[in-house]
Amino acid sequence: MLPPIPVLADYGISPTHGFLPEVLPLTRLPDPYYNKWEAIAANLQALILSKRLRGVVGRLPVLSTIGLEHDAEWRRAYSLLTFMAHGYIWGGDSPSDRLPPSIAVPLLKVSQHLEVPPVATYASLCLWNFKPLFVDEDIDNLENLATLNTFTGSLDESWFYLVSVAMEARGAPIISLMLTAVAAARQNDAATVTRCLATFAERLDDLTTLLQRMHESCDPTIFYNRIRPFLAGSKNMAEAGLPHGVIYEDGSADGPETYRQYSGGSNAQSSLIQFFDIVLGIEHRPTGEKKNHADESEREGRAPAPRHNFIMEMRKYMPGPHARFLSDVQSVANIRDFVDEHRSDRPLCLAYDACLSMLRVLRDKHIAIVTRYIVLPSREVRARSRSRSPEATRRKVNLATASRQQPQGIAYDKKGGNLKGTGGTALILFLKQARDETGEPAVEEWTRRFMSRQVKAEGQGDFFAGKGEEDAGFVVEREEVEVAGLAGTWTIDDDVGGICNY
Numbered sequence: 001m002l003p004p005i006p007v008l009a010d011y012g013i014s015p016t017h018g019f020l021p022e023v024l025p026l027t028r029l030p031d032p033y034y035n036k037w038e039a040i041a042a043n044l045q046a047l048i049l050s051k052r053l054r055g056v057v058g059r060l061p062v063l064s065t066i067g068l069e070h071d072a073e074w075r076r077a078y079s080l081l082t083f084m085a086h087g088y089i090w091g092g093d094s095p096s097d098r099l100p101p102s103i104a105v106p107l108l109k110v111s112q113h114l115e116v117p118p119v120a121t122y123a124s125l126c127l128w129n130f131k132p133l134f135v136d137e138d139i140d141n142l143e144n145l146a147t148l149n150t151f152t153g154s155l156d157e158s159w160f161y162l163v164s165v166a167m168e169a170r171g172a173p174i175i176s177l178m179l180t181a182v183a184a185a186r187q188n189d190a191a192t193v194t195r196c197l198a199t200f201a202e203r204l205d206d207l208t209t210l211l212q213r214m215h216e217s218c219d220p221t222i223f224y225n226r227i228r229p230f231l232a233g234s235k236n237m238a239e240a241g242l243p244h245g246v247i248y249e250d251g252s253a254d255g256p257e258t259y260r261q262y263s264g265g266s267n268a269q270s271s272l273i274q275f276f277d278i279v280l281g282i283e284h285r286p287t288g289e290k291k292n293h294a295d296e297s298e299r300e301g302r303a304p305a306p307r308h309n310f311i312m313e314m315r316k317y318m319p320g321p322h323a324r325f326l327s328d329v330q331s332v333a334n335i336r337d338f339v340d341e342h343r344s345d346r347p348l349c350l351a352y353d354a355c356l357s358m359l360r361v362l363r364d365k366h367i368a369i370v371t372r373y374i375v376l377p378s379r380e381v382r383a384r385s386r387s388r389s390p391e392a393t394r395r396k397v398n399l400a401t402a403s404r405q406q407p408q409g410i411a412y413d414k415k416g417g418n419l420k421g422t423g424g425t426a427l428i429l430f431l432k433q434a435r436d437e438t439g440e441p442a443v444e445e446w447t448r449r450f451m452s453r454q455v456k457a458e459g460q461g462d463f464f465a466g467k468g469e470e471d472a473g474f475v476v477e478r479e480e481v482e483v484a485g486l487a488g489t490w491t492i493d494d495d496v497g498g499i500c501n502y
């Protein structure tokens with residue numbers, strides 16, 4: 001008996017908006033009981049700038065969640081509270097390792113209700129944090145989107161979130177489309193599978209176009225120094241001033257209070273991109289692990305579960321129903337096997353390979369973005385810090401200053417042994433492997449060869465994308481890392497990595 005094909009409504013997924021909510025995010029909570037939360041969020045940038053947020057939150061009463069009715073209200077509450085929480089933790093001269101009860105108590109309740117961790121996630125920053133400018137126009141159009149909450153009030157921050165929103169909206173129809181393809185494959189209906197794959201490939205191309213628009217209105221220096229520090233979580237944050245994590249003061253501790261540690265907000269928490277991998281049967285292995293052809297022949301009738309710790313870890317940061325949807329899709333994904341069994345069907349094979357190729361291009365452009373927005377600015381910051389006095393470096397401790405304190409080029413893990421790539425080497429290795437794995441299932445020999453070419457991607461060295469990662473010194477560093485046999489160290493489990501760690 002084959003497992004049933006998941007029904008979107010069972011997971012709160014919209015046929016038109018995908019992982020974005022069917023009901024648009026609320027612009028404020030309707031119950032005036034929550035006016036104090038709304039007032040803080042509306043003045044968040046000014047409160048952070050004037051360093052008065054902590055005082056205001058300290059005087060805020062602990063509000064109950066009893067006045068939250070519909071899911072849209074719970075989602076608005078979650079978004080508000082995570083913005084307040086991260087503003088509180090990171091919005092001072094040094095980070096706060098305590099969240100007061102006025103935030104901690106309702107945040108824990110709301111997170112439990114929505115099945116999300118009590119930190120800023122892709123859901124609170126992007127999925128549930130936008131509004132259309134004109135309600136009668138589509139939300140897959142960047143010119144029709146605005147954010148509800150930001151830390152900085154900058155256009156750059158809004159744009160950073162909105163590019164993802166537009167991508168989620170534009171990609172949304174692919175979800176139903178590919179579930180139709182899964183059903184068609186069960187019926188041996190190759191024509192329908194081919195049609196669905198061809199449309200999927202075209203939409204992926206649209207997503208890459210949207211992704212590249214990041215350069216239009218999000219400045220890398222502002223992103224790195226001003227926006228990214230607020231997205232930081234509480235895991236691996238010793239350098240940034242949170243050696244143990246954060247205590248959520250919810251009044252529940254009988255004994256000693258315990259620290260919590262969470263990853264920061266990252267687009268890697270997007271369920272959409274993981275859905276693409278699953279439905280196409282793409283396998284993500286731990287960094288450094290090569291493809292094993294023996295495993296390949298044993299694979300039958302389902303998508304391989306990602307064995308990459310980080311990718312699996314990110315599912316814990318998705319809304320619970322979305323993560324469950326992904327694991328249920330995993331158990332029905334049959335497209336890769338279907339294509340394998342119909343290798344003589346050229347249009348089908350071409351359509352499947354086109355999807356892999358388009359998704360690979362998207363990852364390639366993403367690597368150029370990470371290079372320009374994280375890796376290069378992190379090097380600039382470190383270069384600048386070397387010319388500053390240690391006193392000046394100590395004055396403000398947060399994520400923007402943290403990387404200045406790291407040794408150049410390499411770091412030692414907590415056990416004092418292994419070398420780990422810093423300056424982005426491990427990060428780029430992870431992203432490149434994810435990109436290369438995307439092309440691996442290609443059916444046509446020439447497509448496989450084409451996608452495994454090691455060429456400098458177009459656009460990576462241009463004015464917009466900045467210097468390519470090869471130019472930025474990665475070839476040398478990568479060789480060093482590989483020679484040391486450490487290509488597998490970017491596992492981000494407990495030790496290294498993260499949008500906020502470089």
Ligand code: HEM
Pocket residue numbers: 160163164167211214218223265266267268269270273274363366369370373374427431434435497498499500
């Ligand atoms: C300025 C823009 C962006 C930057 C700086 C950036 C940075 C990063 C970083 C550092 C990672 C590694 C994981 C982590 O450390 O969190 C990552 C992974 C990832 N990002 Fe982005 N990202 C950006 C935009 C986007 C957008 C718009 C999307 C699309 C929704 C996206 C999708 C992903 C995915 C799916 C991963 C997981 C790796 C993979 O599947 O290839 N990113 N990103």
